[in-house]
Amino acid sequence: MREVPEPTTVLSVVVPMYNEEAALPALVCRLRPVLSDLGVPYELVAVDDGSSDRTAELLAAFRTGWPELRVIALRRNSGHQAALTAGLDRAVGAYVVSLDADLQDPPEKIPEMLELARAEGLDIVYGVRADRSSDTRFKRWTAGVYYRLMRRLAGHSVPAQAGDFRLLSRAAVDALKELPDQQRVYRLLVPWLGFPSGEVTYERAPRSAGTTKYPLSRMIRLTVDSVTGFSAAPLRLATWLGTGAFLICLVLLVYTLGAYALGLTVPGWTSLFTGVVFIGAVQLICLGLLGEYVARIYTAVQNRPTYFVGHDSAEPRAGRVPAPTAAREDVLTRE
Numbered sequence: 001m002r003e004v005p006e007p008t009t010v011l012s013v014v015v016p017m018y019n020e021e022a023a024l025p026a027l028v029c030r031l032r033p034v035l036s037d038l039g040v041p042y043e044l045v046a047v048d049d050g051s052s053d054r055t056a057e058l059l060a061a062f063r064t065g066w067p068e069l070r071v072i073a074l075r076r077n078s079g080h081q082a083a084l085t086a087g088l089d090r091a092v093g094a095y096v097v098s099l100d101a102d103l104q105d106p107p108e109k110i111p112e113m114l115e116l117a118r119a120e121g122l123d124i125v126y127g128v129r130a131d132r133s134s135d136t137r138f139k140r141w142t143a144g145v146y147y148r149l150m151r152r153l154a155g156h157s158v159p160a161q162a163g164d165f166r167l168l169s170r171a172a173v174d175a176l177k178e179l180p181d182q183q184r185v186y187r188l189l190v191p192w193l194g195f196p197s198g199e200v201t202y203e204r205a206p207r208s209a210g211t212t213k214y215p216l217s218r219m220i221r222l223t224v225d226s227v228t229g230f231s232a233a234p235l236r237l238a239t240w241l242g243t244g245a246f247l248i249c250l251v252l253l254v255y256t257l258g259a260y261a262l263g264l265t266v267p268g269w270t271s272l273f274t275g276v277v278f279i280g281a282v283q284l285i286c287l288g289l290l291g292e293y294v295a296r297i298y299t300a301v302q303n304r305p306t307y308f309v310g311h312d313s314a315e316p317r318a319g320r321v322p323a324p325t326a327a328r329e330d331v332l333t334r335e
């Protein structure tokens with residue numbers, strides 16, 4: 001059986017990190033005093049998402065003299081949400097806060113979140129960005145489009161501008177662990193739970209060091225996962241486009257018959273060509289949309305784990321490379 005930290009752990013702070021060697025020292029500097037001052041047993045769960053820089057080395061160095069720091073190393077880079085899943089799956093605290101490593105979300109808000117959750121008996125406390133002026137214009141614009149789209153598709157329970165800085169109660173974490181979802185988008189899954197929730201607002205700071213690990217391609221992936229995970233509306237798009245095209249065809253039919261009657265039927269290459277290309281493009285888009293949902297079903301049926309834990313410093317075999325037969329124990333069969 002796994003040796004986990006004291007069951008009395010009140011707070012777990014889960015921090016996924018991917019190549020964060022530049023941001024790590026500042027994070028430790030700010031986070032450690034906040035957590036020590038809380039005066040409750042805590043663990044800091046650092047999930048090293050297959051970093052290729054010195055993140056693992058730095059974490060090992062910080063661990064000496066800081067027993068509350070627990071390091072979970074994933075075998076390969078699995079992505080932010082999968083790393084978060086690994087942390088949530090293994091965190092033992094009565095409350096679990098998720099935080100990015102780059103200090104864009106202030107750790108100093110954690111006591112406020114915990115206090116609010118305890119005082120009002122809340123299961124979820126969202127960190128809501130009141131001010132994003134430190135983000136780039138492009139980031140603000142894409143984030144604005146993303147949240148508007150998500151509120152439309154997934155419902156208004158999704159708080160605007162709430163990212164992955166939030167506190168969850170043990171009940172909420174256990175409920176999330178029960179869900180069969182594979183490509184998880186926590187900022188939508190958590191509001192979907194509908195548990196009693198509150199908000200703590202803060203100003204979003206610029207990244208403390210290093211560069212964003214969310215290039216445009218990953219943002220697009222997150223949006224596709226968010227949309228296909230929470231709404232079947234895009235599938236209906238084909239029906240609406242088909243209906244629209246049919247109505248346009250009816251009008252065109254009248255026009256063509258009129259032109260035929262007037263003997264004006266020879267020219268028309270341009271309109272014919274444009275029409276064919278347009279319909280072809282619409283059909284491909286619809287096929288692509290179908291493909292996205294089929295891909296989700298496919299992934300769900302395969303039910304492959306979305307991450308592999310290489311080592312967890314809270315486990316007895318920490319530091320040892322597991323034998324192939326024992327490796328199965330290391331693999332969480334489900335996200």
Ligand code: UDP
Nearest residue numbers: 016017018049079080083100101212213214
């Ligand atoms: N991250 C991760 N795995 C990845 C990409 C990102 O664990 O594959 C972590 C990253 O180290 C950071 C958090 O996810 O702690 C959010 O990433 P980032 O700050 O780069 O995103 P942004 O704030 O630019 O959207």
Ligand code: MG
Nearest residue numbers: 100102104207
């Ligand atoms: Mg960031």
